[in-house]
Amino acid sequence: xxxxxxxxxxxxxxxxxxxxxxxxxxxxxxxxxxxxxxxxxxxxxxxxxxxxxxxxxxxxxxxxxxxxxxxxxxxxxxxxxxxxxxxxxxxxxxxxxxxxxxxxxxxxxxxxxxxxxxxxxxxxxxxxxxxxxxxxxxxxxxxxxxxxxxxxxxxxxxxxxxxxxxxxxxxxxxxxxxx
Amino acid sequence: xxxxxxxxxxxxxxxxxxxxxxxxxxxxxxxxxxxxxxxxxxxxxxxxxxxxxxxxxxxxxxxxxxxxxxxxxxxxxxxxxxxxxxxxxxxxxxxxxxxxxxxxxxxxxxxxxxxxxxxxxxxxxxxxxxxxxxxxxxxxxxxxxxxxxxxxxxxxxxxxxxxxxxxxxxxxxxxxxxxxxxxxxxxxxxxxxxxxxxxxxxxxxxxxxxxxxxxxxxxxxxxxxxxxxxxxxxxxxxxxxxxxxxxxxxxxxxxxxxxxxxxxxxxxxxxxxxxxxxxxxxxxxxxxxxxxxxxxxxxxxxxxxxxxxxxxxx
Numbered sequence: 001x002x003x004x005x006x007x008x009x010x011x012x013x014x015x016x017x018x019x020x021x022x023x024x025x026x027x028x029x030x031x032x033x034x035x036x037x038x039x040x041x042x043x044x045x046x047x048x049x050x051x052x053x054x055x056x057x058x059x060x061x062x063x064x065x066x067x068x069x070x071x072x073x074x075x076x077x078x079x080x081x082x083x084x085x086x087x088x089x090x091x092x093x094x095x096x097x098x099x100x101x102x103x104x105x106x107x108x109x110x111x112x113x114x115x116x117x118x119x120x121x122x123x124x125x126x127x128x129x130x131x132x133x134x135x136x137x138x139x140x141x142x143x144x145x146x147x148x149x150x151x152x153x154x155x156x157x158x159x160x161x162x163x164x165x166x167x168x169x170x171x172x173x174x175x176x177x178x179x
Numbered sequence: 180x181x182x183x184x185x186x187x188x189x190x191x192x193x194x195x196x197x198x199x200x201x202x203x204x205x206x207x208x209x210x211x212x213x214x215x216x217x218x219x220x221x222x223x224x225x226x227x228x229x230x231x232x233x234x235x236x237x238x239x240x241x242x243x244x245x246x247x248x249x250x251x252x253x254x255x256x257x258x259x260x261x262x263x264x265x266x267x268x269x270x271x272x273x274x275x276x277x278x279x280x281x282x283x284x285x286x287x288x289x290x291x292x293x294x295x296x297x298x299x300x301x302x303x304x305x306x307x308x309x310x311x312x313x314x315x316x317x318x319x320x321x322x323x324x325x326x327x328x329x330x331x332x333x334x335x336x337x338x339x340x341x342x343x344x345x346x347x348x349x350x351x352x353x354x355x356x357x358x359x360x361x362x363x364x365x366x367x368x369x370x371x372x373x374x375x376x377x378x379x380x381x382x383x384x385x386x387x388x389x390x391x392x393x394x395x396x397x398x399x400x401x402x403x404x405x406x407x408x409x410x411x412x413x414x415x416x417x418x419x420x421x422x423x424x425x426x427x428x429x430x431x432x433x434x435x436x437x438x439x440x441x442x443x444x445x446x447x448x449x450x451x452x453x454x455x456x457x458x459x460x461x462x463x464x465x466x467x468x469x470x471x472x473x474x475x476x477x478x479x480x481x482x483x484x485x486x487x488x489x490x491x492x493x
Contacts, residue, residue, distance in 0.1 A: 064485075158406060175479070
């Protein structure tokens with residue numbers, strides 16, 4: 001890592017499919033209410049989810065008096081893919097938020113990792129799996145196996161996106177990969 | 180091995196006598212515990228033959244082929260033919276009764292089976308070794324407690340949270356036994372994350388464990404610590420092992436964590452099957468060279484400080 005320069009803004013991106021819990025994660029990480037572009041869903045609602053992010057979520061966390069951390073959420077819908085490279089530009093890392101109830105969890109994960117690597121090769125990523133409390137005995141086994149079969153060793157955390165401490169711990173894991 | 184004695188429907192005074200007799204079994208090199216009957220399998224159940232509850236438990240135990248010692252008010256002797264003993268019998272008769280009943284079953288031979296010596300006297304190590312090279316699930320037993328180590332789902336499960344807590348307390352002690360586990364562990368089991376269970380045990384008993392041979396392993400999976408935000412040091416250790424650091428000295432030096440704690444964390448990783456032998460040939464994908472904008476060192480420090488990466492775990 002380089003020393004000093006001017007205190008440039010630092011950017012973190014929260015990515016993942018629609019309904020995985022990106023907005024909730026950003027809200028938990030933020031000190032203030034994030035700027036959100038949530039709108040009522042026009043398509044069939046997903047369980048309790050009645051709104052979706054139509055552009056992107058944005059929030060800041062002050063690292064000290066001068067340096068802000070900008071947190072951006074990638075809109076999950078594929079029709080916003082053209083925005084992804086713009087939002088990912090300059091990010092130091094990504095939290096990929098996935099929904100434990102996704103029956104194609106492994107495929108979704110690999111698809112997102114592929115897209116992220118295509119846009120910013122080698123971007124540090126940590127995977128956060130949400131909504132495990134809705135399953136009787138949630139397991140990371142198959143996701144871990146799928147990643148291991150590709151030789152990918154990344155932190156994969158189950159966490160409650162509503163819980164600030166747990167959301168912070170996911171960021172710690174991301175930082176640990178970079179330390 | 181521990182002999183699991185349960186009591187059903189006996190009064191407090193009698194339970195005290197049974198506990199004293201249980202303690203005297205140590206003179207015969209038999210460790211035993213006396214607990215309330217909960218309808219599950221044990222080595223011997225003590226019932227009062229003069230009340231309805233005791234009779235029902237005796238009938239149920241007979242059905243399940245669980246040895247029974249029946250207490251009566253009739254006399255102060257022990258009748259080995261019926262496994263009946265008087266409630267006023269002296270303690271040495273209770274001991275004799277237990278020995279006779281246990282001898283009849285196979286519990287005594289199991290109880291006297293040599294306990295693994297040396298390092299395997301520490302439950303976590305014995306468990307770690309039992310799990311090595313095993314893909315399937317494992318039933319771990321100690322002091323009458325059963326814990327299912329579910330590698331298939333990444334959980335530990337027990338009948339109650341109390342059982343799980345007691346098992347944690349025993350992970351630094353000898354007497355663990357293992358066998359293959361199959362099927363669903365139990366109805367309405369209490370579950371915990373396997374990674375967190377093992378890593379906490381490693382931290383707790385790190386000082387009792389031998390130095391972990393870290394050079395022989397590499398990180399196969401990061402621990403899932405998402406629901407344990409107090410566990411920060413294991414993250415830092417995982418990060419360094421993932422980057423190829425292979426000595427306890429180095430890991431302790433780089434993190435400022437006591438070497439025995441580093442070693443304990445690694446034993447926890449191993450017991451949770453997060454480490455793979457160094458020699459094993461797996462496909463390791465080389466991620467493309469990072470084109471991400473890495474934060475400057477001073478900014479990284481601020482990030483680490485803001486999110487508590489360097490805070491102490493305990």
